[in-house]
Amino acid sequence: MTSHSPALRTLDMYIDGQWVKPASGQYFETVDPFTAQPWAMVARGGAPDADRAVRAAYRAFKEGPWGKMHPSERAKLIHRLGTLIEENADALAEIEVRDNGRLLAEMQHQVRYIPKWYYYYAGLADKIEGVVHPCDKPALSYSRPEPLGVCVAIVPWNAPLLLLSLKAAPALAAGNTLVLKPAEHTSATALKLMELVEAAGFPPGVINVVTGFGKEVGEPLVTHPLTRHVGFTGSTATGAHLYSLAAKDVKRVSLELGGKSPNIVFDDADLDNAVRGVVGGIFGATGQTCIAGSRLLVQRRVHDQFVEKLAAFTRKARVGDPRDVRTQVGPIANKMQFEKVLGYVDIARQEGAELLIGGKRPDGAECAQGFFVEPTIFTGVNNKMRIAREEVFGPVLSTLVFDDADEAVAIANDSEFGLAAGVWTRDMKLALRMSDRLEAGSVWINTYRDISYTTPFGGYKKSGIGRENGVEGIREYLQTKAVWLST
Numbered sequence: 001m002t003s004h005s006p007a008l009r010t011l012d013m014y015i016d017g018q019w020v021k022p023a024s025g026q027y028f029e030t031v032d033p034f035t036a037q038p039w040a041m042v043a044r045g046g047a048p049d050a051d052r053a054v055r056a057a058y059r060a061f062k063e064g065p066w067g068k069m070h071p072s073e074r075a076k077l078i079h080r081l082g083t084l085i086e087e088n089a090d091a092l093a094e095i096e097v098r099d100n101g102r103l104l105a106e107m108q109h110q111v112r113y114i115p116k117w118y119y120y121y122a123g124l125a126d127k128i129e130g131v132v133h134p135c136d137k138p139a140l141s142y143s144r145p146e147p148l149g150v151c152v153a154i155v156p157w158n159a160p161l162l163l164l165s166l167k168a169a170p171a172l173a174a175g176n177t178l179v180l181k182p183a184e185h186t187s188a189t190a191l192k193l194m195e196l197v198e199a200a201g202f203p204p205g206v207i208n209v210v211t212g213f214g215k216e217v218g219e220p221l222v223t224h225p226l227t228r229h230v231g232f233t234g235s236t237a238t239g240a241h242l243y244s245l246a247a248k249d250v251k252r253v254s255l256e257l258g259g260k261s262p263n264i265v266f267d268d269a270d271l272d273n274a275v276r277g278v279v280g281g282i283f284g285a286t287g288q289t290c291i292a293g294s295r296l297l298v299q300r301r302v303h304d305q306f307v308e309k310l311a312a313f314t315r316k317a318r319v320g321d322p323r324d325v326r327t328q329v330g331p332i333a334n335k336m337q338f339e340k341v342l343g344y345v346d347i348a349r350q351e352g353a354e355l356l357i358g359g360k361r362p363d364g365a366e367c368a369q370g371f372f373v374e375p376t377i378f379t380g381v382n383n384k385m386r387i388a389r390e391e392v393f394g395p396v397l398s399t400l401v402f403d404d405a406d407e408a409v410a411i412a413n414d415s416e417f418g419l420a421a422g423v424w425t426r427d428m429k430l431a432l433r434m435s436d437r438l439e440a441g442s443v444w445i446n447t448y449r450d451i452s453y454t455t456p457f458g459g460y461k462k463s464g465i466g467r468e469n470g471v472e473g474i475r476e477y478l479q480t481k482a483v484w485l486s487t
């Protein structure tokens, strides 16, 4: 980490409608995972910056125009922000690629879809209604949802702008104010978004961004006495830690955490279709998605045939420059994660899993600098192995065999996680029975990795608490007040 590099552009934080330097005066490098070279210096925020941002958000909530605005006026601002994201989609996608190495085409597609969250929740902002209760006392009793106040959103590096928007759009539509903390590796799009927030005309303090490391600036946001809600997306270990910190002050939390999702292929499935789904499920985003279908369960009768097809399809995948439209698998987002993924390849080998393909940095000059790992498939995995139980968060697939639906369910549910599952079969009764029995927040049948702003998303078990998206998504950011009026 460098504290100062005059050659690189510096990225300041955005607090109370102003671009501010960190109290520490320090900056750290953000690195392009394709070149492994730093491309900007990011403000290293700490407790004083967290305090400044939360207080600004609190003032904006209590004293600023935001709190007094009619929801339809807030909706206009949120909608305008969505429009500005749409207009700046290419620039935002470029920045995402520079920071996290995701494919440019994939990020352009993703960023163009993000405004839908802002439009959807802007549409809900003036439709949050209360209820008059049939009361058994001589009183009028009604209840109405109210915003919580200052919401803190902490997100990881794999899809920075998307994951931040899943929180920002409903939180703002519910009338709250926000402090966002992007991951230290990928702060740039959140800051670019603040230029758009300014252009949209949000009052100062409604949305703030602090940057830096989890312990240094993330924890002070979570423990700040004026913070009322913590929305966290990230690893289960960090989520559990923040949950315990928030519990001390009885703060509301929403946690979107890790996964080890099973992708279950029955012997009657359209195998070619399933191959495409399984490959997209694990190698899309270079395996760096919480919903990665990292455990492949194949019915015994088609196991060998399916694995052969899968290997043939995967071998054709072009790994390389994320900005090249021909590339199908880009680099891992940062060095630490790159080393972690290769570490899991060693662990799997030591555990006795058979390496079918991949398992190392690809050959050739294009992948020589960046944090590349070949798409990797292990067979002969059993559910006791670490490679089947722990989240790798990289392009590593573990293949297991099952005989019947009962065994598939038993293996699938034998996990501390419960984020998602895929089922591939032509038998719709079987598919629906499987969807009943699988312990997962999302079940995809003959498809994988679909998400939408309309459909609740979240985890069972250690994959999280609460739901994002849809009408359920906005309820996370509201609390109910009951009013009694004597009659």
Ligand code: NAD
Binding pocket: 154, 155, 156, 157, 158, 163, 181, 182, 183, 184, 212, 213, 214, 215, 217, 218, 219, 222, 233, 234, 235, 236, 238, 239, 241, 242, 255, 256, 257, 258, 259, 289, 290, 291, 391, 393, 419, 459, 463, 464
């Ligand atoms: P991480 O938990 O290390 O970090 C996530 C964020 O938390 C970062 O902004 C980081 O700075 C911050 N953080 C870390 N320690 C903190 C602390 N003590 N206090 C406050 N903030 C702290 O996760 P990661 O490795 O960056 O991201 C990958 C993880 O995210 C995977 O486990 C993945 O499954 C999960 N994820 C979940 C979803 C979902 O919706 N369920 C989506 C994407 C990623």
